[in-house]
Amino acid sequence: MRIAIQGIGVAGGFGCGADPLRRALLSGESKPQNILLEAESHKHEFPVYLCDTSRLADFVNKRALRRVDHFSRMAVLASVLALEDAGMLQEDHQNFAVVVASGYGATRTTFSFLDSTIDDGDACASPTLFSNSVHNAAAAHISILLKANGPNVTVSQFEMSVPSALFTACRWLQEKGVDAVIFGGVDEYCNVLGYGWQRFFGLGHKADMRPLEFEYQSAIAGEGAAFFLLTLENGDKPKYGYIADVQIGHGSISAPKIAKNNLLILGADGHKLSGSHYARHTPQGNQAAIYSPLYGSIPIGSAFDIAIAALSIKECKVFASSKYAGNNSGLNMVWKEQDLNSKPICCLKFSCSGEFGVIKLVGD
Amino acid sequence: MKTNPTVAVTGIGCLCAAGLNLKACMDSLFGGGCTPQPPSRFSSDHPTVYPVFEIYKTPSTGGNGPQADIMLTAKFALTAAEEALANAGLNRKILPDKRVGICIGTTVGSAMNNEEFYRDYRSGGRPHMDAITRFLNSNPAKVIAEQYGVAGPCQTIVNACSSGTDAIGLGASWIRSGLCDVVIAGGADELCRVTYNGFISLMITAESPCRPFDVDRKGLNLGEGAAMLVLESEAFCRKRNQVPHAMLLSYGSACDAYHLTAPAPDGRGLKQAIASAMAACQTSVDNIAFINAHGTGTPDNDRVESQVLNELLSGVPFLSTKGYTGHTLGAAGAIEAAFTIACLSAGKIPASAGFETPDPDLLSTPVQQETAVDGTIAISQSLAFGGNNAVVIFGKGEG
16 A cells, blocks of 8 residues: 655755745745854854744644753654644544654754763763764654654654655554554754864855755755655545655665656755766656755755655646756756656665665645 | 564573573573673772673684674674574575674764773873774674675664664564575673763762662663574575574554653553554463573662562563673673573573562562473563663473
């Protein structure tokens, strides 16, 4: 049986919710914020697509959020938005499973925990920060706040976290008898990551991301969460279509299998290391679109691409690729909005080391 | 009711403080075990030294290229995988042609928390990126996939202390669904100052050897290690005439949805996980030979676990092996699964190390001495931060 997408919830640099994402898709624009980052004894402006979680207060009272950090707040916010979108926020979630993907986990809290020992000594290590620094803290907060007693798992596989975790979400729906799976990806920005970014890639790409220029390093860091309410197909047509297939592989062993008539959403996000794999393995004949300049470079970027594919299916159209995506004459890119014409959509993601994930969505 | 197709366990690899391979571990378990010691690889400024179960001999990775500089967690994972594959009669020449998946649990192995790097960064230095590169090269599932040249599903499970059990259960589902012929599944974790300080901050770490289920239990001892199981479909196993050590009959998991670090007092998630696993393989309490409990030695864990075992599996012998290994976090479920299979094969379980005096508040108590066990089915269970509960059920094999 196929997996139906009943609701989506997104929070990222473009805003919070499906409407802001849709607006960003229609305008083709989403601007990062500049933060000050200290490097080589100077402060430099560093662009980052940051996520504001203040809307969470509409759903969860402040007391319940007291010890919930930014990482988990993004995940909880995207989860409740997905449930609200599916009309299932007030339902009984007892038999719901939770599957979360994260490339790096709660990095801010991880380093804040280290601060607590460095500043005040090992004996003053903060138990609250420690317990929130574990990778599955976000999944745990989702379960606690939504009273979801089903299976709960967090997967961390860098850029492959989303296809890998989606694999498990599908298995659980098909095998475990859960009513639904709250599935999604979350990653956050922190200044230590910013430091690593500048050491690995220089002081940061200041202009727009140009992810289609695969040989050029133009990534701009992002953060955010994209979640989905998934169920088995139940006879009613879901508004966002179905997940028809999840492929995982390695480009050095076999190329992704994508039929000629499928629309591609490329997950390239301005990193030239992964760009080389897109250059080598992206099927040339397929129509393709790219949206990473709307949410930034983030390990769980595939989750945003799934959300965009789901919106495309709902609205029966292909949104124009982000206008700042750069040029690539070798690809058949969608630059103007057009009808989807019931084409399946494949979200293709390559990691820097050549692993790939293909997530295929269909409307019928 | 439809039951799960079973999954054959054809190879086991394990290393921890109790031993550097499965045989050495089992000899140690039945020979009295070892005692935890102060950590040797790091120090802390706690007024008390909390003992740990440490592996003193660093394994050679067997890797090359980028794998020459990887975290200890990944080295443990590779070492256990190598033992498990050799035990299963598989190797890196055979595997790339097969549909092979990798599913590994960890905690430290996925945490970007190198303290030396961060101290330098905080003090305004420009720390070299070696520590971060090492972290990026050390994802345990990816390291194993690269070492053996396999391109099937590759997943690192970060479910805190149930990661190893969840990884085995999820890996088995890939076999059941027909997606893989072989899955290498297990868990790996290393001791580090960050988790050491973290667990002490939660006030659940003992200053002496841990005593799971004992009236005088004071908390857990941390440990490190890895264990891997080679899982195969029955058809694939038959085709290559491999005799399974055990059959993985089922996996159940559920979340308390109660608290980030404390188990639900009524044990609701654990009950649901056990019930789900038992229903999936259609077994009843009468068929269970023994239970390898999570048994960390913390007051809360042991109280809840004892209560649930009394309620659902009353009369079945159970033990905790944490007194032999310490709590190895993301590796714990996998190490305990390896021990469970080995004990099921041997028809006996060791004494639950550290348990001497029953706690009148606990409704069930573990075995106090080496005990012969009847029956062909055993349970291994894990509880974790986040309220996760994971249970795997094994049936006796022929090997």
